[in-house]
Amino acid sequence: MTLDSTNAPLLRVSSVSKAYGDVVALDDVNIEIQQNEFFALLGPSGCGKTTLLRSIAGFEDPDAGAITILGAGSGTGSGPGEGGQIDLLSLPPNKRPVNLMFQSYALFPHMNVRKNIAYGLEREGLGKDEIAERVNEVLITTGLTDKADVRPAQLSGGQRQRVALARAIVKRPRLLLLDEPLSALDRKVRAEMQIELKRLQHEVGITFVVVTHDQEEAMSMADRIAVMHEGRVQQIADPVTLYSQPANVFVADFIGTGSLLHGIVANAVLLLRPEAVHISAEMAGAQLHGEVVETHFFGGSSTTSVRVAEMETLIVASHPGAPKFAVGERVGISWNADDAILLEDQP
């Protein structure tokens, strides 16, 4: 997960807040997204990630704060220009150099694939030949050439998703926003599209901002992730850091699996990732003792869940191969102090 961006900031979200009546959707959100970065906004539904995305696209009006495109040149299709900034909030949605791929794809049902893709270029007032050329190019990139004259109703979910993507990238935006891009697809197509999205992002060199509630999706695709909860950014970091150094209990709980243990360390919560937990029949030298309540075999690896007396949370251990203990057996639990993560206790 290297950052192949030039480390020049492209989009700055500063102190953005938005409330609907009493419900706070965004609470003082600050994010800076780099050029060519694959950035994910991750959180449970209602955390504000979609509101933020729609604010960037211009379909929501934040109550406070600023959203700025930095180092922008003129027009939408240009390379990194020098100096200029674009205050997005002052522009109507149709004037923003930002394209959005909708969760439902929002393809125009009365236009064929080619016309759907050409629509945005026609609005830019480009010449017919240039439009045809660019549309053909994108049709090839997305593998849709043989579907060009077909209406969206006749496409599969995966194909529709590619049309939606093609329609957005053909505009060559500085920034492409994707709202739950894979949620409408079934599992198998999802995995394929995940790889495809990543490949495309490299190929077209556009900054991607993906909104998702699926942590695995965010972890596997994004260079950096902002974890959001109740309208606030909880942590912004690369996937490895999020997993190994979560900023708080929410992030620890939301990212990956693990057992959050109260009462072992005073005034702190101990996070044990499954791979950090060792279980053995050896009771001596073990930090905790418990009884095996559940085992799962996944083929290459297994997990074993252990209940420790007077502890609410089960401790889960993962290890290669088949389960080594049967349900009901008493085992000792141990871990290296370095592998345990200490978090501030908060309600």
Add this chain to the structure above:
Amino acid sequence: MSASTTQSGRGAARRRALTGRAIFAGPGLLYITLFMTIPVLLVLVYSFFQRGRFGGIVWEFTLENYVRAFEPVYLNVLSNSLVIAGTTTVLALVIGYPTAYAITRLPKRWRTVALVLVVLPFWTNFLIRTYAWIVLLNSEGPINSSLVDAGIISAPIGLLYTPGAVIVGLVYAYLPLVILPVYASIERLDRQLIEAASNLGASRVRAFFDVTLPLTLPGVMIGAIFVFVPSLGNFVVPELLGGGKTVMVGNLIRDQFLEARDWPFGAVLALFVISLLVILFAIQAAISRRINGTGKRYAAKQVTHA
């Protein structure tokens, strides 16, 4: 399990589904058969026979009635009716579409209130409402007197008993029938499509003409038919507001049955209106299918699931 048992199992399920459908659709089908299909067939049969001296039918086959419909007098009435019904439809759409659009933009609870207001005139008798227009339009009526008071005209003008008055009355009578289907089609439209157009660089006006209007065309067509057909067949409004000077095909049909006692010729004229209705609905269905990109090739969708 063998293929044949699966097949018969599927057949039984299909039969059950059909029976279920028959039970629900039965009463409606029966009603339509009794009170719509049979009368239309009767009209069709009548049109091929000769008139009785005092009404009724003389059972001697003839095509005379059809030939007669092409006499200039009747063609004139037909074209006159088409122009009036067409103008009424266009006006009703021009007024009704923006109204329906505005209603979809209201907060949810106000939408219901607005829709109730739209159908409210139906709670009053149609004749009474049409008589009210006589009061409004006559030379001493409020429209003429306020125009005179404002100095726009020097003396009252003849508003009543003109084709214009007939059109005003018809638009008034059938406007709700445009607003309701158009409202339904705008309401059903996925708003993300408009956002998508906007995101791709379309102004609000552009997005309306590129996305909203074409996708609500099926509703517009329904509304247009709901206005055009009853306007064409209406005989009350032309009589009350047109003063009998504007004869429409509806008046003609009524006169054939009630006054001239020429049932076969009335049947021919009625068939003309009915076939027009059928053709219009066929066009509407074809256009909706085209717009949504479904229809014939729907099956292809399942096959190409890649």
